[in-house]
Amino acid sequence: MFHRVPVRFLSMAVIAFATALSLGIVDPAHEVVGSADADGNGQDDILWRNAATGEVWVWLMDGAVRLSENYVVTVPEVQYQIVW
Numbered sequence: 001m002f003h004r005v006p007v008r009f010l011s012m013a014v015i016a017f018a019t020a021l022s023l024g025i026v027d028p029a030h031e032v033v034g035s036a037d038a039d040g041n042g043q044d045d046i047l048w049r050n051a052a053t054g055e056v057w058v059w060l061m062d063g064a065v066r067l068s069e070n071y072v073v074t075v076p077e078v079q080y081q082i083v084w
Contacts, residue, residue: 029053033082047072049082056082 034047046059056072
């Protein structure tokens with residue numbers, strides 16, 4: 001079963017401004033655990049974690065366009081917390 005995941009990105013300069021972005025169809029076991037500029041292009045990228053398997057992936061973004069999906073690591077202990 002899959003579902004659509006809405007994500008809101010907040011500008012720290014203007015906290016009242018938010019943009020909703022539809023990411024399409026995503027496995028419900030995946031959770032968004034963070035967003036930051038991982039590739040240095042000035043755009044927030046999305047860090048995902050699969051709660052069932054411990055897999056961590058990053059989506060490199062250019063605004064609302066997903067440039068790539070990259071596997072990061074698998075941590076079998078599902079109780080760990082990501083700080084990004």
